[in-house]
Amino acid sequence: MNTIQFFGADWCPDCQRAKAYLKENNINFNFVDVDLDKDATARVEAINKGKRIIPTIIINDKPFTNPDNAILANTLGINKNGRVLLYGANWCPDCQRAKAYLQDNHINFQFIEVDKHDWAAKLVEETNKGKRIIPTIFIDDVAYTNPDNAVLKDVLSIGHETEKRVYDSIIVGAGAAGLTASIYIQRDRFNSLILEKKNIGGNAFLTEKIENYPGFTTISGPELTQKMAEQAKTYGAKIETGVSVNAIKKTGTTFSVTTNMGQYESKTVVLALGSTYRKLGIPNEEDLIGAGIHFCATCDGAFYRDREIIVIGGGNSALEEGVFLAKFCKKVTIVNRGTEFTASQTYIEKLTSIKNIETYMNKESVEFIKNDKGNFKGLKVKDRTTGETQELYADGTFIFIGLIPNTDSIKDLIQLSERGFITTTGLAETNVKGIFAAGDCREGAIAQVAAATGEGVLASYGVRQYFN
Incomplete structure (x- = not known):
């Protein structure tokens, strides 16, 4: 059957956006929470070359990394005037004709190859009383067997003038x-x-x-x-x-x-x-974003449960998110470029009562450190007074240095x-x-x-x- 495997998490804003879009268009999908399924997390990392990027959505065995609504619409055939699914094959002349007509008129359609999916071939045969006729096109669940362009034009209201609001x-x-x-x-x-x-x-x-x-x-x-x-x-x-x-x-x-x-x-x-969120612009930062470097504790903090992380920054966001992360991380190290925090006193006072938070003041972030496998290992910092450098090791980093x-x-x-x-x-x-x-x-x-x-x-x- 036409399957959609959705790897995500309830706290992820892009997951919520994609889920809402699929639901609005009555498209079924199987949601797998990566926070609860370690195998799912490993699969997401494998698809995205080590990066934990969600949502990762697999549509008929083809993965899509954080697709926007336009990509979902194009891939799944979602249009304002109906969803279009075209069952066919690349060698089929009428399939190519129908595909070209839909594309020329900016109609999204999901192309499903009957040669690659047994369930698709079976559906085409059941629809056409045992005959494997392609293209078979479903428009809002109504089947059209090898429709010519005139039929497609009429059913999809192609070229009909509508009042624009x-x-x-x-x-x-x-x-x-x-x-x-x-x-x-x-x-x-x-x-x-x-x-x-x-x-x-x-x-x-x-x-x-x-x-x-x-x-x-x-x-x-x-x-x-x-x-x-x-x-x-x-x-x-x-x-x-x-x-x-x-x-x-x-x-x-x-x-x-x-x-x-x-x-x-x-x-x-x-x-x-x-x-x-503003970036630091230091070596290895771009390579490790999403694979050890993050900008949203609410979004990615759950990946570091019972692990050690570094928070970079000294304002309200850095301290607020640091306090939040300390609730479930083993240790939180806050690195601040200034000699004092610029956050409000309320947040500063909270730090003194949290045992698993350690602060490094007057330290400039110089470089992110990779291990032998190219994965995140830590952060090199320099004392802004003495010039001495040291390496802080952790499982991940969250950056909060402005917008x-x-x-x-x-x-x-x-x-x-x-x-x-x-x-x-x-x-x-x-x-x-x-x-x-x-x-x-x-x-x-x-x-x-x-x-x-x-x-x-x-x-x-x-x-x-x-x-x-």
């Missing part, structure tokens, strides 16, 4: 800023569409515990942002995940937003692009600061009329969830003023 506002990013902007825009009786390349929640989704958001003594990032998303949907907002924005272009009074999943039109745009704004896709459209953040004036207005910015991607923003919600409100007021 123009949204009042497209919000790029479903973090706290984007979700809040959507809530306020919807309450002002404007319609909004949120496009998110990964999962709802942004960086807040990766936070195991939030203790400084008003109204909650403590709440997890996923729980808080999910509540925001539910509220936005209650007011009528539409949210699409797995959508990467490639370009934004202003044409007359509207904006064309080009993505990996097609093109969208809007009267205004709110850029809530968020940020990604970089996700503004590459709009750098030729919007005015950016020297650091790459979006510059704004007044009500979150950019230098392009009708485009607004909010959250971690904006120059001067405070990388806190509470601050991000405030920026979302500000951007929504900018949208309101624009329409007025």
Whole structure:
């Protein structure tokens, strides 16, 4: 049968995104939790050359490493006007004709070779009363035996003109800023569409515990942002995940937003692009990312249960995640470049009561160390006063040294600061009329969830003023 083996974990944001997409399109899959199955972890590492990358999805014996929704759609034949499965063979002329027609008209289809899969050949024979006729094409579970292009055109509505919706506002990013902007825009009786390349929640989704958001003594990032998303949907907002924005272009009074999943039109745009984790830029870092070097404790910490790890950084994120990792890791070594931590006093005070955390101050990270097999072994550090170096050995490292704004896709459209953040004036207005910015991607923003919600409100007021 048409099988999908899904290796992932419940805490993994990309796993949640991919699972949601498959479920939305009524596609069955077998989910294997790598945290509970050591053989599954070993298989994931074997597929990804030693790296523990999830989700790893195997579709009919072919592995896909963290496929985005566009790849899943293309591989599994998911379209807005129906799922298409083409059973055939490469030597079959009519199969080639049907494949070419679908490709020319940008229709996704899953190609299943009857020569390679006995179950596929059997299904074709059962469908065609014992005859092995190819191509046999299933469109939303309805079988069509060797349909000509005219039939495909009619069934899939190829070339039929449809009215294209123009949204009042497209919000790029479903973090706290984007979700809040959507809530306020919807309450002002404007319609909004949120496009998110990964999962709802942004960086807040990766936070195991939030203790400084008003109204909650403590709440997890996923729980808080999910509540925001539910509220936005209650007011009528539409949210699409797995959508990467490639370009934004202003044409007359509207904006064309080009993505990996097609093109969208809007009267205004709110850029809530968020940020990604900064790297050290030292030897062996790139080679070991995902195979000993990580940037999210919530995502990858479970791989290091009862093992020793290094945390690099001295701010709130480093100490917060270090405390979190200490709950299940054997030992946590925190390496800080400064002579003092820059984190808030609350986090600093927590360190003194945790026995399995050790700190190294005034140490610069110089190089990641590999073992004889090319795997992660440790970190070489240099004392910034004496210049002496030493090697710290561990099973893995987590880096928390700041954020970089996700503004590459709009750098030729919007005015950016020297650091790459979006510059704004007044009500979150950019230098392009009708485009607004909010959250971690904006120059001067405070990388806190509470601050991000405030920026979302500000951007929504900018949208309101624009329409007025």
